[in-house]
Amino acid sequence: MAKRERRQPEPGEFEDPLSNYEPKEYEDELERSLVEDIVEAVPFDDHLKARSDMTVADAIQLMNDNNFACVVVMDEEHRAVGIFSERDVLVRVADHYEDVKGRRLSDIMTADPVTAYSSDTLARVLNVMVSGGFRHVPVVDQDNKLQGMVGVRKVTAYLQKHFPQNYQI
Amino acid sequence: MGLKDNIYHDTVGDLSLRKLVTVSPDDTVERACALMRQARLGAAIAIDDAGRPVGMFNEKLLIRLLAEQPGAMGEPVRNHMTVNVVTVKKSHSIAKLINIMRQRQYRWVCVVDDKGVAVALTGLRGVMEYVVDHFPRSVKVEPIQSNISIDQREGA
Numbered sequence A: 001m002a003k004r005e006r007r008q009p010e011p012g013e014f015e016d017p018l019s020n021y022e023p024k025e026y027e028d029e030l031e032r033s034l035v036e037d038i039v040e041a042v043p044f045d046d047h048l049k050a051r052s053d054m055t056v057a058d059a060i061q062l063m064n065d066n067n068f069a070c071v072v073v074m075d076e077e078h079r080a081v082g083i084f085s086e087r088d089v090l091v092r093v094a095d096h097y098e099d100v101k102g103r104r105l106s107d108i109m110t111a112d113p114v115t116a117y118s119s120d121t122l123a124r125v126l127n128v129m130v131s132g133g134f135r136h137v138p139v140v141d142q143d144n145k146l147q148g149m150v151g152v153r154k155v156t157a158y159l160q161k162h163f164p165q166n167y168q169i
Numbered sequence B: 001m002g003l004k005d006n007i008y009h010d011t012v013g014d015l016s017l018r019k020l021v022t023v024s025p026d027d028t029v030e031r032a033c034a035l036m037r038q039a040r041l042g043a044a045i046a047i048d049d050a051g052r053p054v055g056m057f058n059e060k061l062l063i064r065l066l067a068e069q070p071g072a073m074g075e076p077v078r079n080h081m082t083v084n085v086v087t088v089k090k091s092h093s094i095a096k097l098i099n100i101m102r103q104r105q106y107r108w109v110c111v112v113d114d115k116g117v118a119v120a121l122t123g124l125r126g127v128m129e130y131v132v133d134h135f136p137r138s139v140k141v142e143p144i145q146s147n148i149s150i151d152q153r154e155g156a
Helices: A029-036 A056-066 A086-100 A122-132 A152-159 B004-009 B029-040 B059-068 B070-074 B093-105 B123-133
Strands: A048-051 A068-076 A078-086 A136-140 A145-150 B043-047 B053-058 B087-089 B109-114 B120-122
Touching: A029 A122, A048 A056, A056 A068, A056 A086, A068 A145, A078 A086, A078 A136, A086 A145, A086 B029, A086 B059, A086 B070, A086 B087, A122 A136, A122 A152, A122 B123, A145 A152, A152 B093, A152 B123, B004 B093, B029 B043, B029 B059, B043 B120, B053 B059, B053 B109, B059 B070, B059 B087, B087 B093, B093 B109, B093 B123, B120 B123
Parallel strands: A048 A068, B087 B109
Antiparallel strands: A068 A078, A136 A145, B043 B053, B109 B120
16 A cells, blocks of 8 residues: 655644544455454353352352353342352262262352453454353443353354355255 | 454464373263363363364263163263254364354354364353453562452452
8 A cells, every 4th residue: 555645744733643643444344343343342141140159059050951062150239259160060069969069169169260351352352262261251331240241152254243144055 | 353353363272282081982981070170171072083172071971861760870971962062173263152152052062174074072161261360460469369358459
């Protein structure tokens, strides 16, 4: 691309600091959307909420009844203080279910989950998911109050939206 | 080529595939879970004597088992696995894989060779890793867990 000639301002004339700005170019709309659109472009997943004193057995029952892969553990201020996921069940519960089924979620959950802001870009949220190995990321506002949840399934649905409608397997 | 074109042209073989966790349908659920835990993988593939996939046990089925039959961890996997194992080949496009997972609501897909023998596992996370690998450098280096609220961020 030919570089634009920059006109030198006259003495005392206002100089626009962005006069040389050239917007980033992307190969396609999908790349642009991932890098520039914020996480709200992906509809939030429905999510289950629980208090930290819920028992492990009740949380598993809740996940099974609602067909959800995780429960967000909330404090009284509506902040996400932990996540109890299928992976936690596999790693920390399955082997000795009888011993842990009556324990509180706070003993077993993954505490202080990595979160995203609703103003973060999709790229950042994907980065968080891949780097941390998370399938779900809670989305919070500036006061760390839970706004919603972004999961891998919704992200895949978002990617698929960019394919032609007539693309068939 | 842009990311979208790459998704059409690159194949399942270009993804970072997971090494399979395989069990016999006669193995116990307990053993399947132990192998999944050891491999840090959310699914195990039950295979027949020829190595072809005949079932899958995953974390979702584990949740169901603990909620409905918590005493059944010692039972054979065949009693609790799903027998609808969706497969792809390494030569299939990533777009096709995404469509399969979306249309059938599957998180895991078994990769098979031309003889139908299970060779690897892929899924939603593999696709996400692929997408992240294609991000422009400026995005990829953004630190994770930089949870600084807008009013605390530096700059204008």
